[in-house]
Amino acid sequence: MKKPRLKFQTPTGMRDILPEEEAYYERVYSIADQYADFYGFKKIETPILEDYELFVKSTGPTTDIVEKQMYLLKTKGGEYLALRPEFTPSLARSYFENGMVAWPHPVKLYTRGPLFRYERPQAGRYRQFHQINFETFGSKKPIAEVEIIWLFVKILEKLGIKNIVVEINSIGDSQCRPYYKKVLTRYLKRNETALCATCRKRLKRNPLRVLDCKEVRCQKIVKQGPQIVDYLCEECHDHFEKVLEYLEALGIPYILNPYLVRGLDYYTKTVFEIIPQKDQETRQSALVGGGRYDGLLKLIGKQDIPACGGAGGVERIIDFLKEENISVKRKESTPEIFIAQLGDEAKIESLKLIEEFQKAKIPVTFQLSRDSLTNQLKIANRKKVKYVIIIGKEEVLKKAPILRNMETGDQKSVPRNRLIKEVKNALKKEKRTRLK
RNA sequence: GUGGCCUUGGUGUAAUGGCAGCACAAGGGCCUGUGGAGCCCUUAGUGGCGGUUCGAAUCCGCUAGGCCACCCCA
Numbered sequence: 001m002k003k004p005r006l007k008f009q010t011p012t013g014m015r016d017i018l019p020e021e022e023a024y025y026e027r028v029y030s031i032a033d034q035y036a037d038f039y040g041f042k043k044i045e046t047p048i049l050e051d052y053e054l055f056v057k058s059t060g061p062t063t064d065i066v067e068k069q070m071y072l073l074k075t076k077g078g079e080y081l082a083l084r085p086e087f088t089p090s091l092a093r094s095y096f097e098n099g100m101v102a103w104p105h106p107v108k109l110y111t112r113g114p115l116f117r118y119e120r121p122q123a124g125r126y127r128q129f130h131q132i133n134f135e136t137f138g139s140k141k142p143i144a145e146v147e148i149i150w151l152f153v154k155i156l157e158k159l160g161i162k163n164i165v166v167e168i169n170s171i172g173d174s175q176c177r178p179y180y181k182k183v184l185t186r187y188l189k190r191n192e193t194a195l196c197a198t199c200r201k202r203l204k205r206n207p208l209r210v211l212d213c214k215e216v217r218c219q220k221i222v223k224q225g226p227q228i229v230d231y232l233c234e235e236c237h238d239h240f241e242k243v244l245e246y247l248e249a250l251g252i253p254y255i256l257n258p259y260l261v262r263g264l265d266y267y268t269k270t271v272f273e274i275i276p277q278k279d280q281e282t283r284q285s286a287l288v289g290g291g292r293y294d295g296l297l298k299l300i301g302k303q304d305i306p307a308c309g310g311a312g313g314v315e316r317i318i319d320f321l322k323e324e325n326i327s328v329k330r331k332e333s334t335p336e337i338f339i340a341q342l343g344d345e346a347k348i349e350s351l352k353l354i355e356e357f358q359k360a361k362i363p364v365t366f367q368l369s370r371d372s373l374t375n376q377l378k379i380a381n382r383k384k385v386k387y388v389i390i391i392g393k394e395e396v397l398k399k400a401p402i403l404r405n406m407e408t409g410d411q412k413s414v415p416r417n418r419l420i421k422e423v424k425n426a427l428k429k430e431k432r433t434r435l436k
Numbered sequence: 437g438u439g440g441c442c443u444u445g446g447u448g449u450a451a452u453g454g455c456a457g458c459a460c461a462a463g464g465g466c467c468u469g470u471g472g473a474g475c476c477c478u479u480a481g482u483g484g485c486g487g488u489u490c491g492a493a494u495c496c497g498c499u500a501g502g503c504c505a506c507c508c509c510a
Contacts, residue, residue: 012501064508068437086510115510120437122504131510198507214506262509273510289510313510342469375464377471392469406471 013119013127024318025130027328029112031158032132032312039151041110041134046090048114049073052080057299058089060265062205069117083116087133088266088293088309089300095137096301105138112314124285124316134290135309137297142242145270145292145308146250152274152288152312153252159317160326163277164287166252169228169260170240171208173268173294176233180226181207187225194221211259227258236269243270262289266296270308276320287320288312335363336427338380342373342392349396353389353419360420362427380406386430387423 010016017025036043052072059066071083084090091109094100100107112132121127134151136144149166156164172180185207192200196215203210211222232240247254254272262271271291279285290310297305321328337357341350347368357364365383370376373390380388390402390411401419403426404411414422 009501069508117509119508120506121502122506125509129510133510209508264509286510311510316510340470373469374467374471379471381471388471390470394469402470404470409471411470 011127013121015126015128021318023328024321025314028132028159028314028317031155032110032112035151035155035158036110036134039108039147041108041151043110044091044094045111045113046084046087046094048084048116049081050084050090050093052082054089054093054300055082055085058092058266058296059086063264065117065264069119071116071118085115085117086264087111087115087131087311088135088296091133091135091309092137092297092300092307095297095305096303100137101301101303101305106144107137109135109137124313124319126315130314131311132314133309133311135307137307138305139308140294140306142239142270143246145272145290145310146243146246148290148308148310149247149272149274150250150252152310155312156274156287156317159321161287161317161320161324163324164274165277166247166254166272166274167257167260168243168247168254168270168272169257170232170236170243170269171228171261171267171271171291172232172236176231176236177228177268180228180231183226183231184208184210184228188221191221191225208261211261222259229256229258239269262291264293266293266299267291268294272310274312285316285319286313287316335365335383336386336430337362337364337423338376338383338385338388339364339366340373340376340380340388340390341366341368342371342390345393345396346391350391353391353401356420357423360424362420362423387426389419389423 033043052070055070056066061067065085070085073081073083075081091111095107095109110133112130114128114130116128118127119125132155134148136148149168153164153166171177185203188195188199188203188207188210192203195203195210195218196213199210199213199215199218202213210218213219213222229237229240244254244256260271260273261267262273269292272289273286274288275286288310290308292306292308294306295304297303297307339350339353339357341347350366350368354364354366365380365385367376367379370379373392377388386406388404388406390404395401395413398413399416400413401416402411403414403419403422405426
């Protein structure tokens with residue numbers, strides 16, 4: 001619980017990512033990069049700011065994201081821009097704008113980076129957060145969304161995450177969903193008095209959302225009501241069956257959740273979430289979410305292109321890694337050599353030395369702003385380096401710095417021109433004895 | 437947008453209406469060019485505004501942040 005009451009600090013819900021935390025991000029990103037590449041998803045980046053209308057049109061004007069969570073800003077030129085709250089609209093826009101329609105299909109894209117939603121911060125939820133995101137444009141085959149689920153499962157596995165489940169459902173398409181909506185609405189209306197207040201509102205605006213209400217009373221009613229799977233049209237039914245068949249073939253464990261609907265307007269057919277097993281009850285912290293959105297592209301471009309995609313929440317994945325005690329090793333260099341200098345000539349000489357070590361790819365550390373040898377050795381000691389090179393006036397004159405072993409306290413003077421070689425040998429010896 | 441808890445040096449904490457203290461960290465010294473220990477010194481704090489009171493870190497109000505939950509989502 002930290003809160004430095006400073007003049008300037010990060011805005012609410014935003015935070016600095018410090019070195020320790022950064023190691024986790026690097027880990028997640030590097031694995032995502034690697035797997036994206038293997039599975040043929042091409043990495044692209046889109047601007048953080050987009051035309052505000054893009055999200056209104058695609059994410060949906062009645063969604064919470066658009067209604068209350070978007071960062072909206074007006075430029076000096078009078079345009080309305082939004083900080084992107086999700087990736088899909090941006091990628092769909094980019095698909096049309098860059099003529100990807102003419103690329104060999106399906107077009108498989110990968111992107112990652114910060115997203116912004118204005119809401120109250122909470123565990124695993126920030127106003128600036130990060131996602132890894134995959135989209136496939138131009139395939140209506142069920143394998144397309146399975147591929148994305150597969151990819152996410154692989155990435156999570158590689159990160160060391162087990163104990164997760166894929167929850168999956170089909171919410172139909174424009175053929176069958178309207179009818180189901182009607183049936184559901186009729187059913188819910190009959191039981192309206194037993195629903196919670198918000199669900200009574202939902203009933204008018206978006207009755208499907210009643211399905212994933214967490215109120216016990218609503219769940220009770222929903223459980224006895226009609227399920228979408230029984231109302232799918234033939235095409236959606238077959239599609240869904242194929243999806244499940246592929247998942248089984250891949251050995252990906254999944255759970256059918258007939259009440260999974262998701263909050264964005266544009267989904268059709270398959271919707272899925274990947275959730276830690278322990279959160280299955282609450283479904284509070286989905287690590288990954290996505291689905292098919294065949295109707296979206298025609299809303300923002302000329303052609304009607306089938307598409308699907310999914311997004312993984314980087315912060316949530318990292319939180320989960322930490323909860324599961326999956327540690328991430330930092331890959332920064334750990335210098336084993338400290339260069340200590342005394343006096344001006346020696347300081348200049350040590351600058352040259354540092355460059356030589358850099359060229360020889362030997363990581364060194366130093367504190368040029370310190371002058372006393374005592375202090376420099378103290379620092380060297382704290383940094384747990386193996387060797388210290390000491391250069392003073394005398395050593396500059398003799399062209400022979402001192403090489404000191406910090407463990408044994410032995411030291412000897414080494415001719416300047418042989419120093420790098422000598423250090424290399426010493427480090428090699430260290431490594432060998434450590435292996436024994 | 438709603439609710440609960442919280443806010444004291446860089447960090448972790450103590451003081452419950454009466455002198456803001458301790459530990460660690462940091463910087464310096466004891467020790468002129470040789471570290472790890474010890475000792476000494478220094479820097480540095482009640483988030484902000486207002487109220488109650490002889491007196492407020494402490495009680496009250498507002499405000500700003502933080503954490504958590506609801507809503508919703510990754």
